[in-house]
Amino acid sequence: xxxxxxxxxxxxxxxxxxxxxxxxxxxxxxxxxxxxxxxxxxxxxxxxxxxxxxxxxxxxxxxxxxxxxxxxxxxxxxxxxxxxxxxxxxxxxxxxxxxxxxxxxxxxxxxxxxxxxxxxxxxxxxxxxxxxxxxxxxxxxxxxxxxxxxxxxxxxxxxxxxxxxxxxxxxxxxxxxxxxxxxxxxxxxxxxxxxxxxxxxxxxxxxxxxxxxxxxxxxxxxxxxxxxxxxxxxxxxxxxxxxxxxxxxxxxxxxxxxxxxxxxxxxxxxxxxxxxxxxxxxxxxxxxxxxxxxxxxxxxxxxxxxxxxxxxxxxxxxxxxxxxxxxxxxxxxxxxxxxxxxxxxxxxxxxxxxxxxxxxxxxxxxxxxxxxxxxxxxxxxxxxxxxxxxxxxxxxxxxxxxxxxxxxxxxxxxxxxxxxxxxxxxxxxxxxxxxxxxxxxxxxxxxxxxxxxxxxxxxxxxxxxx
Numbered sequence: 001x002x003x004x005x006x007x008x009x010x011x012x013x014x015x016x017x018x019x020x021x022x023x024x025x026x027x028x029x030x031x032x033x034x035x036x037x038x039x040x041x042x043x044x045x046x047x048x049x050x051x052x053x054x055x056x057x058x059x060x061x062x063x064x065x066x067x068x069x070x071x072x073x074x075x076x077x078x079x080x081x082x083x084x085x086x087x088x089x090x091x092x093x094x095x096x097x098x099x100x101x102x103x104x105x106x107x108x109x110x111x112x113x114x115x116x117x118x119x120x121x122x123x124x125x126x127x128x129x130x131x132x133x134x135x136x137x138x139x140x141x142x143x144x145x146x147x148x149x150x151x152x153x154x155x156x157x158x159x160x161x162x163x164x165x166x167x168x169x170x171x172x173x174x175x176x177x178x179x180x181x182x183x184x185x186x187x188x189x190x191x192x193x194x195x196x197x198x199x200x201x202x203x204x205x206x207x208x209x210x211x212x213x214x215x216x217x218x219x220x221x222x223x224x225x226x227x228x229x230x231x232x233x234x235x236x237x238x239x240x241x242x243x244x245x246x247x248x249x250x251x252x253x254x255x256x257x258x259x260x261x262x263x264x265x266x267x268x269x270x271x272x273x274x275x276x277x278x279x280x281x282x283x284x285x286x287x288x289x290x291x292x293x294x295x296x297x298x299x300x301x302x303x304x305x306x307x308x309x310x311x312x313x314x315x316x317x318x319x320x321x322x323x324x325x326x327x328x329x330x331x332x333x334x335x336x337x338x339x340x341x342x343x344x345x346x347x348x349x350x351x352x353x354x355x356x357x358x359x360x361x362x363x364x365x366x367x368x369x370x371x372x373x374x375x376x377x378x379x380x381x382x383x384x385x386x387x388x389x390x391x392x393x394x395x396x397x398x399x400x401x402x403x404x405x406x407x408x409x410x411x412x413x414x415x416x417x418x419x420x421x422x423x424x425x426x427x428x429x430x431x432x433x434x435x436x437x438x439x440x441x442x443x444x445x446x447x448x449x450x451x452x453x454x455x456x457x458x459x460x461x462x463x464x465x466x
Contacts, residue, residue, distance in 0.1 A: 008061070008063060009062060011057065011060060012057070012058070012060065012062050012074055012166065014057055015055075015056070015057020015058045015059075015060075015074065015165075016057070016058070016131075016165050016166075018056065019053055019054055019055060019057070019058065019133060019163075019165060020133070020137070020139070021054070022035070022051065022052070022053050022054035023133065023137050024137065025051065026051065026052075026053075028452070028454075031454065031455070031456060032052075032135065032454045032455055033052040033053065033159075033456075034052050034053050034055055034159065034163065035051060035052030035053055035054055035055070053163065055075070055076045055163070057074075058074040058076040058077075058165055059074055059077050059081070060073075060074050060077055060081070061073050061074070061077055061081060061085040061086075062166065064086055064089060064091070064171075066089040066091060069091060069172065069173075070128065070168055070169065070170060070171060071085070071086060071091075071093075071168070071169055071171055072166060072167070072168050073104050073166070073167050073168075073169060074105075074165065074166060075103065075104065075105030075130075075163060075164035075165050075166065075167060076103050076105060077103060077104050077105075078100060078101050078103050078104075079097060079099075079100060079101075079103070079104065079107070080100035080270075082104060083096060083266070083269060086171055087174070087265065087266060090173055090174060090175075091171040091173060091174065092171060092174045092265070092269070093123070093126065093169060093170075093171060093172075094116060094120040094121075094123075094125075094126040094169075094170055094171070094172050095113065095117055095120050095121070095122060095123045096114055096116075096269050097112035097113065097114055097123070098114055098270075098272040098273060098277070099272070099273050099276070099301040100270060100273050100300060100301060100302065101301060101302045101305070104123070104164075104167055105163065105164040105167065107124075108123050108124045108127055108154065108155060108164060108167060109154060109156075109157055109159055109161075109163070109164065110156065110158055110421070110423055111123075111124075111155065111156055111335075111379060111421050111422075111423075113335070113362050113364060113389050114213070114362065115211035115212050115213040115227060115362060116210070116211060117362060117363065117364035117365075117389070118198075118199050118212050118362075118363040118364060118365060118386070119202070119210075120172070120367060121364060121365060121366050121367040122155070122366075123169075124154070124155035124376070125366065125367045125369065126169050126170040126367075127151075127167050127168070127169055128143065128169065128170065129141055129142065129143035129146075129151075129167075129168050130142055130143075130151070130154070130164045130167040130168070131164065131165045131166040131167075132150065132154065132162040132163065132164050132165070133162050133163045133164075133165055134150075134161070134162040134449040134450060135161070135162060135446075135449060135450025135451075135452070135453070135454040136450060136451060136452070136454070137454075139165065140162070140449070142154065149444075149445050149448065150162070150445055150448075150449055152375075152376055152377060153376075153377055153378055153438065153441065153442060153445040155376050155378060155379060156376070156378035156379040156421075156422065156437065156438075157378055157442075157458060158422060158423075158458065158461055158462065159455065159456075159461070160446070160450075160455050160456055160457055160461055161445060161446060161449055161450065161455070162450070162455070174229060174265050175229040175230055176233075176264060176265055177229075177230045177231065177232065177233070177236065177262055177263065177264055177265060178210070178211060178229060178230070178262070178263050178264075178265055179227070179228045179230045179232075179260070179261075180225060180226065180227050180228075180260065180261040180262065180263065180268075181204075181225075181226040181228075181258045181259070181260055182223050182224075182225050182226075182248075182249045182251065182258060182259040182260075182261065183223060183225075183226065183257065183258045184221070184223055184250075184251060184252075184253035184257065184258070184259075185222045185223070185253075186220050186221070186253065187219075187220065188216070188219060188222060188344045188347050188348060189344050191216075191222045191223075191224065191344075192340060192344045192388075194224060195212070195214065195224055195340070195361075195363055196340055196386065198212060198224070199212070199340075199365070199386050204226055207228055208228070209228060210227055210228055211225075211227030211228075211268070212224065212225070212226055212227070212363060213225050213360065213361060213362045214361035214362075215249055215358050215360060215361065216347060216351075216357070216359040216361060217250070217358050218351070218357065219347075219348065219351050221250070223250070225249060227268065229265075230262075234262060235262065236262045236263055236264055236267070237261055237262065237263055238267070239263075239267070239271060239274055239275075240267070240296060240299060241296065242291060244278075244286055245271045245272065245274065245275065246272075246275070246277065246278050246358065248261060273300055273301050274299050274300060275299070276301045276304045277358075277360060277391075277393065278358055279304065279393055280299070280304060282394075283304065283307055285299065326397075327397065327398050328398050329395040329396060329397060329398060330395060330396050330397070330398045330399060330404065330405055330406070331395050331424075331425065332356060332392065332393075332394060332395060332396050332405050332406055333392075333394070333424045334391070334392060334393075334406070334409060334420060334421070334424055335389055335390070335391045335420070335421045336389070336390050336409070336418055336419065336421070337364070337381065337387040337388070337389050337390075337419045337420075338387060338388055338390060338413065338416050338417075338418040339382075339385065339386070339387055339416065339417055339418065340363065340385075340387065340388050342416040342417065342418070343388040343390070345416065346390060346412065346416055346418070347359065347390070349412055350390070350392070350409075350412075353408065354392070354396060354405060354408075354409070356392045356393075356394040356396065359390060359392050360389075360390070360392070361388055361389065361390060361391075362388070362391070363386055363388050363389070364381075364386070364387050364388075364389060365384070365385065365386050365387070366382075366383050366384075366385075368383070368384070377441040377442065378437050378438040378441075378442055378458070379419060379437070380419075381419070387418070402427075403427045406425055406426075406427055407427050410426070410427060410428060414436075419436065422437070422458075422462040425465075426462050427463065428463055430459060430463075433462075433463060437458060437462075438458070442458060
């Protein structure tokens with residue numbers, strides 16, 4: 001086993017001890033929380049005085065085993081650091097979420113997704129075992145065979161059942177380059193049908209497809225982005241400078257049905273991070289004149305998060321709207337999973353009712369793995385069935401009630417037998433929330449591993465935003 005670095009085991013052990021010490025320093029009457037200066041959650045939350053859990057020593061890759069194709073990783077390690085440790089071995093996590101600062105523990109206790117999800121599922125499905133600090137203040141090792149109830153309920157629990165301190169995950173081989181084919185469609189039905197064919201056959205035109213996602217710009221302009229691993233050297237594109245990745249996808253579809261591109265595997269994994277998909281345009285970062293002056297090191301999601309933080313702190317956007325005689329805007333930042341047979345209907349409804357574009361598409365299927373077969377109770381998806389993640393991130397004119405547009409979306413997603421991720425605002429009543437996100441199964445595991453309710457419960461955290 002290759003240890004990264006050589007003293008990583010000792011560093012990790014010291015980090016776990018600091019975490020335990022910080023837990024014990026929190027009064028029994030106080031809610032246990034992480035002490036984090038940054039977050040990839042869009043949910044607003046109340047700010048509480050007092051110290052949180054010290055996770056500062058849990059940010060490293062502990063070890064990479066290239067022979068077993070596994071890695072042991074601290075819970076607060078970012079995917080940027082994880083990928084940097086695995087790519088030299090020609091390996092990568094089975095799913096690498098799009099933003100560099102997403103942590104492995106966050107993607108497992110929340111939900112992560114990317115263009116390998118049509119064949120590799122979600123990040124928690126490649127976890128072999130994990131050490132979890134429970135609400136009871138104990139470190140428990142959970143796996144399909146040990147504390148399996150906690151192992152299965154942990155995904156989508158958002159820290160309400162505990163916090164992962166170490167995760168052992170599977171890795172898969174990658175090649176140095178990704179060859180891209182951007183396929184244009186003029187109707188949503190054609191787009192979804194083509195996506196379904198690729199997933200069912202695993203390929204296109206006789207070639208195996210390794211990566212698959214898509215972008216909808218309008219009802220008559222949408223794309224599938226098909227990626228194929230390759231070791232063949234050649235020119236590659238760079239979307240960390242003046243060129244913008246999502247704009248490179250577009251073409252008229254008349255002279256050719258598809259557009260070709262190539263990226264290094266590193267740049268492919270982070271193709272969305274430079275411009276936070278397309279959300280950097282809200283800060284002017286895509287304007288050619290501003291982009292030339294915008295330092296390259298600040299063209300990344302972590303910096304845009306800081307700008308969002310300033311906006312929340314000083315209500316900058318609402319003040320600008322007020323100065324221009326306009327009402328405040330409602331934030332609509334969501335990812336939803338819709339069964340593929342209902343995807344075109346949802347997209348059509350969304351484009352007619354919500355003034356947000358572009359829209360990101362990412363198909364997924366649960367892995368067919370006998371070790372982890374069965375449902376994940378807090379985010380139940382049907383096995384052997386394709387879903388499409390639909391991501392949309394912007395704001396709309398405020399409606400007649402708080403969260404008006406978000407509530408419309410929640411109702412439509414439920415009508416179409418879908419689910420919504422909980423990293424952002426949610427407005428479900430308690431009974432509907434319990435039916436969608438674990439209900440009695442969650443309550444049983446919660447009582448077992450957090451008997452004194454030291455951690456918030458999922459509804460309080462996701463909906464009541466405590």
